[in-house]
Amino acid sequence: MGVFEFYFSGFIGIILFTLSLALYFLPTIIALLRGHRNALAIFLLNFFLGWTFIGWVVALVWSATR
Numbered sequence: 001m002g003v004f005e006f007y008f009s010g011f012i013g014i015i016l017f018t019l020s021l022a023l024y025f026l027p028t029i030i031a032l033l034r035g036h037r038n039a040l041a042i043f044l045l046n047f048f049l050g051w052t053f054i055g056w057v058v059a060l061v062w063s064a065t066r
Contacts, residue, residue: 024050027059036063 022029028046031039042063049055 024056027056027063030060031063034063038062 025043025046027050028039028043030036031042036042042059045055045062046059050059
């Protein structure tokens, strides 16, 4: 493995990690962009239960509602 491949694979890993993190916190991002009054609660639900997917979907729906 050459030096170029080593650094390039690390760069791709950082990009994939950042995109995954953004996708995981998508409900929180939507709530913040919409100025949702329960943005903190949506973040907490997303942070603690987002990994269950059901919690992530609930947070997503909640962030999209008034």
